[in-house]
Amino acid sequence: MTTAVTRTALPLLAALLVAGRATAQQTDPRLERLDAATRPTVAALVDSARTAFLPTEPLVQRALEGATKRASGDLIVAAVRRLAVDLGHARDALGSTASAAELTAGAAALRAGASPTILAQLRETRREALTMPLAVLADLVASGVPVDSAAAAVLALAARVRDAELVEFRRAVERDIALGAPPAAATAAAATAADVRVNAGARQQRPGRP
Amino acid sequence: MFEPVDDVIERIARHLRRSVEIDPALDGRVMREITALPTPGGATALGKAWGWLRRPHQLTLTPLGGLAAAAALAVVVLLYRGDSTPPAPTQAESRAFQFVLIAPRATHVSLVGDFNDWDATRTPMRRTGSEALWTAVVPLEPGRYHYAFFVDSSRWLADPSAPVARDEDYGAPSSVLTVGGGS
Numbered sequence: 001m002t003t004a005v006t007r008t009a010l011p012l013l014a015a016l017l018v019a020g021r022a023t024a025q026q027t028d029p030r031l032e033r034l035d036a037a038t039r040p041t042v043a044a045l046v047d048s049a050r051t052a053f054l055p056t057e058p059l060v061q062r063a064l065e066g067a068t069k070r071a072s073g074d075l076i077v078a079a080v081r082r083l084a085v086d087l088g089h090a091r092d093a094l095g096s097t098a099s100a101a102e103l104t105a106g107a108a109a110l111r112a113g114a115s116p117t118i119l120a121q122l123r124e125t126r127r128e129a130l131t132m133p134l135a136v137l138a139d140l141v142a143s144g145v146p147v148d149s150a151a152a153a154v155l156a157l158a159a160r161v162r163d164a165e166l167v168e169f170r171r172a173v174e175r176d177i178a179l180g181a182p183p184a185a186a187t188a189a190a191a192t193a194a195d196v197r198v199n200a201g202a203r204q205q206r207p208g209r210p
Numbered sequence: 211m212f213e214p215v216d217d218v219i220e221r222i223a224r225h226l227r228r229s230v231e232i233d234p235a236l237d238g239r240v241m242r243e244i245t246a247l248p249t250p251g252g253a254t255a256l257g258k259a260w261g262w263l264r265r266p267h268q269l270t271l272t273p274l275g276g277l278a279a280a281a282a283l284a285v286v287v288l289l290y291r292g293d294s295t296p297p298a299p300t301q302a303e304s305r306a307f308q309f310v311l312i313a314p315r316a317t318h319v320s321l322v323g324d325f326n327d328w329d330a331t332r333t334p335m336r337r338t339g340s341e342a343l344w345t346a347v348v349p350l351e352p353g354r355y356h357y358a359f360f361v362d363s364s365r366w367l368a369d370p371s372a373p374v375a376r377d378e379d380y381g382a383p384s385s386v387l388t389v390g391g392g393s
Contacts, residue, residue, distance in 0.1 A: 030327055061324040062379070065356060068328040069366065071380040079379035101353040105388065108354060112376050135354050135388035142376035163390030174373070 028060055038063075038073035045080050054087045055100035058107075086110050093119035094130065105134035112141035118151045125159045132163040136170045143174050145183040153191040161194060169194045304349040305389065309357075309369065311335065314342035316361045321346045323357025323384075330360050350389045358384045 027043045034042055042063045046056045059080050066076035090106030091098060093116035098106065106119050114137055122130055133154050140150035157169060169190050176186035271279070309321050319335040325348055326332040335344040344359075356375050359367040368374055368383035375384035 058324070061328065061356070064328040065324075065384075066380050068322060068330060069380040069382045075380060082379070105354045108376070108386070129352070129390070131352060131354065132388055132390040135386070138376065139373035139386065139388075142374055167388075167390070170373075 028056075030060060030064060033067045034063060034076065035073055038076055041073075041077050042080050045077070045084055049084050049087065052088065053096075054084065054091060055103055057100065058087065058104050059084055082111075083107060089116060090119065092116065094123050098123075099129065099131070101131040102129060102134065105131045105138065108138040109134045109141075112138040113147040114138070114141070114151055115147075118155070121155055122158055125155060128163075130158075132166050133158040136166045139170055140173060140183075140187060143177055143183060145173065145177075145187050149184040149187045153187050156191060157194055165194060165197070304351045306347050306349050307387065307389070308345060308347045309335070309359075310371070311344045311359050311367065311369070312342050313344055313359075313361055313367075316344065318362055319344045320360040320363075321348065321357065322360050324353075324355040325350055325357070330363070335359070350387070352389045354386060354388045356384045356386055358382065 027039070028046065031039050031043055031046075042059075046059050049056050049059055062083050063076050063080050066079060071079075086107035087103050089110055090103045093110075094102055094106050109119065110116065118137070119130075119134070122133055126133060137150050137154045140154070141147055153169075154166075157166060161169070172190035172193065173183070173186045176189065177183050181189070311319060313319055320330045321333040321335055322328050322330050333346050333348060335346040337343065338345050356378075357369070359369065361367055366382035366384075369385035369387075372385040372387055375386045378384050
C-alpha cells in the first residue's frame with residue numbers, strides 16, 4: 001500500500017514542482033522590449049523579488065521606463081536592482097502587511113534620505129494607509145526640505161490629517177519655497193497652518209453650546 | 211402391586227415406536243419465524259444509523275452547553291457569509307486624473323508613465339481649447355506613479371505642476387503623482 005502510494009505520489013509531486021517552477025519563471029512578456037542581454041538579468045531580479053514576496057510591478061515599470069528612454073542595459077539593471085533593494089528595506093521598516101503602494105512610496109522616501117526608523121514611526125502613528133504621508137515626505141525632500149524637518153512635519157501631521165490635507169500641506173510648502181522662503185521654514189509654517197486647520201475643524205465638529 | 215420392569219420398558223418402547231403425524235405447514239411457519247428474527251450482530255452501519263435516526267431520543271443539554279452550541283453555529287454562519295462575500299473590484303478605487311501640458315510649438319505629445327507601461331503610443335494627448343494646451347485623462351488606482359511628457363517623439367518633459375521624481379535613474383526628467391487611498 002505504502003509503496004503504491006509512493007509510486008503514484010512522487011512523480012505527481014515532481015510534476016507539480018516542475019510545473020510550478022516553470023510558471024514562476026515565465027518571463028513577463030512586456031520585458032521583451034528590453035534587449036536580449038538585459039532581459040534575463042531583469043527577469044531574474046523580478047523573479048527574486050516575487051520569491052521574496054515583494055511587489056514586482058514597480059520593477060517591471062522601472063525597466064520599461066529605461067527601455068523607453070533608451071537607457072543602456074547596465075543602467076536599467078542597476079536601477080531595477082536598486083529599487084528592489086529599496087523595496088526590501090521599506091518592507092522591513094513597514095512590516096509584512098504593507099501594501100504594494102505603501103512599499104513603493106516607502107522606497108521613494110528611503111531613497112530621498114528618510115531613515116527606516118521614520119518609516120516605522122509612521123506605521124505606529126497612523127492607522128490609515130501610509131502611501132500619501134510617505135510620498136509627501138519624499139516629495140518634500142525632493143523640493144529641498146531637509147529630511148529631518150520634512151520627517152518631523154509629516155510625523156506630526158500623519159496621525160491626524162487625511163490624504164487630501166497632506167497634499168495641500170505639500171503644495172503650500174512648495175509654493176512658499178517657490179516664493180523664496182527657506183525650505184525648512186516653509187515646512188514649519190505650512191505644518192503649523194495645517195495643524196491650525198485641523199484643530200479648527202475639530203472645534204467645528206463639537207456640538208454647539210447655548 | 212408392582213409391574214415387572216421389563217413390562218414397563220416394553221410399553222414405553224411401543225409408545226415411542228408409534229408414527230407421529232406432523233403438520234405439513236410446520237416447515238413454512240418455522241422459516242417465517244427465522245426470517246423475522248434480527249440478525250445477531252450482522253446489521254450494517256447504515257442500517258443501524260437509519261434505525262437510530264427513526265427512533266426518538268432524548269437530548270439533555272445544560273444552559274452553558276446550549277449557549278456554546280449556539281455560539282458555534284453563529285460562528286459557522288458568519289464565516290460562511292464572510293467567505294461568500296465577493297471582494298470589491300479594484301476598479302472601483304480608481305479615480306480619473308487629468309494631465310495638462312502647455313506646449314505651443316509641439317505637434318504631438320504623449321503621456322508616458324508607470325500607468326501605461328511607458329508605452330508612448332498608448333496615451334496620446336489631445337490638443338484642446340487653446341492651441342497650446344494638451345490634455346489627457348487617465349484612471350488611476352491608489353499608488354505612486356512616475357510619468358513624463360514625450361514631445362514630438364524626441365523630447366522628454368517633466369510636469370511643471372507636479373513634484374519632480376528624485377529617484378530618476380535615466381537622466382531624462384520625470385514627475386511623480388501619488389494617488390491616496392487604499393491600504
